[in-house]
Amino acid sequence: MMEFFEIALLILLITTAVGISRVRNLISAVLVLACYSFLMAAVWAQLGAVDVAFVEAVVGAGLATVLFLLTLFRARAQDTQIRRARTPLVALLGLPLLGFLLLYAAVDLPPYPDGRDGQDLGKASTRVAAEYLQKSYQKTETPNVVTAVLMDYRAFDTLIETGVIFTAGIACALLLRDRAK
Amino acid sequence: MMDFFQATFIPGVMMGLALLSTAYLYRVLCGPTVFDRMLGLNGISTKVILLLLVIGTANDRVDMFVDIALGYALLNLVGSLAIAKYLEHQGDAINAMD
Numbered sequence: 001m002m003e004f005f006e007i008a009l010l011i012l013l014i015t016t017a018v019g020i021s022r023v024r025n026l027i028s029a030v031l032v033l034a035c036y037s038f039l040m041a042a043v044w045a046q047l048g049a050v051d052v053a054f055v056e057a058v059v060g061a062g063l064a065t066v067l068f069l070l071t072l073f074r075a076r077a078q079d080t081q082i083r084r085a086r087t088p089l090v091a092l093l094g095l096p097l098l099g100f101l102l103l104y105a106a107v108d109l110p111p112y113p114d115g116r117d118g119q120d121l122g123k124a125s126t127r128v129a130a131e132y133l134q135k136s137y138q139k140t141e142t143p144n145v146v147t148a149v150l151m152d153y154r155a156f157d158t159l160i161e162t163g164v165i166f167t168a169g170i171a172c173a174l175l176l177r178d179r180a181k
Numbered sequence: 182m183m184d185f186f187q188a189t190f191i192p193g194v195m196m197g198l199a200l201l202s203t204a205y206l207y208r209v210l211c212g213p214t215v216f217d218r219m220l221g222l223n224g225i226s227t228k229v230i231l232l233l234l235v236i237g238t239a240n241d242r243v244d245m246f247v248d249i250a251l252g253y254a255l256l257n258l259v260g261s262l263a264i265a266k267y268l269e270h271q272g273d274a275i276n277a278m279d
Contacts, residue, residue, distance in 0.1 A: 057256060077271050
């Protein structure tokens with residue numbers, strides 16, 4: 001029964017993705033994209049990745065929609081129409097073939113870990129999580145485990161991520177300042 | 182009784198919610214005006230909030246999922262307000278073209 005639900009959810013997701021490429025104006029595309037994010041968040045939650053689901057909901061459905069709409073505020077109404085060219089035959093034949101090849105390759109992947117319904121969270125995560133919970137304080141002297149992982153074990157990752165976000169923020173600030181003049 | 186609840190009832194409810202979202206999805210994808218699409222989107226988001234709570238019940242982690250569902254509902258409100266603001270601003274022009 002659960003499998004039917006997952007298949008239904010994935011069919012809805014694919015239908016939405018096809019719909020995004022069919023709609024005729026940008027405001028509708030934004031709405032359908034938000035719909036896609038909602039369904040995607042449900043898929044993440046079903047797979048047990050609750051944090052990812054939350055980020056998908058916050059960024060995908062909330063923030064991205066608002067940012068797209070802010071951009072559309074600046075556009076004239078006739079500029080929000082989409083004129084679509086006919087789909088080239090290469091794409092029509094090649095992309096399903098590519099999808100089939102990816103599915104064929106996915107058959108060789110190792111089997112899905114046990115406990116997908118949240119009882120035990122897969123083999124890798126149970127093994128590693130216990131290790132972090134017990135030993136992170138002795139190794140890093142940081143009381144909070146999340147902070148220990150983020151700022152000690154993955155310090156370089158976090159540093160470079162911060163650099164990326166800082167650069168993006170500066171670029172946005174410069175662009176918007178020119179716009180205001 | 183508990184077996185029936187876990188094995189049949191909860192997946193059935195999830196399946197039902199997914200089927201209900203199909204109806205809304207039809208409105209979002211085909212709806213003749215932007216307003217139809219917006220209402221369809223609101224409907225889908227309420228269905229997904231319910232779906233999150235049911236998934237949480239199925240996984241015995243309702244407390245965590247309730248927080249997420251609440252955050253979801255708040256964001257949905259912000260998104261709806263932004264769309265409404267946009268339509269107030271340029272709705273007539275959009276609607277005339279659709």
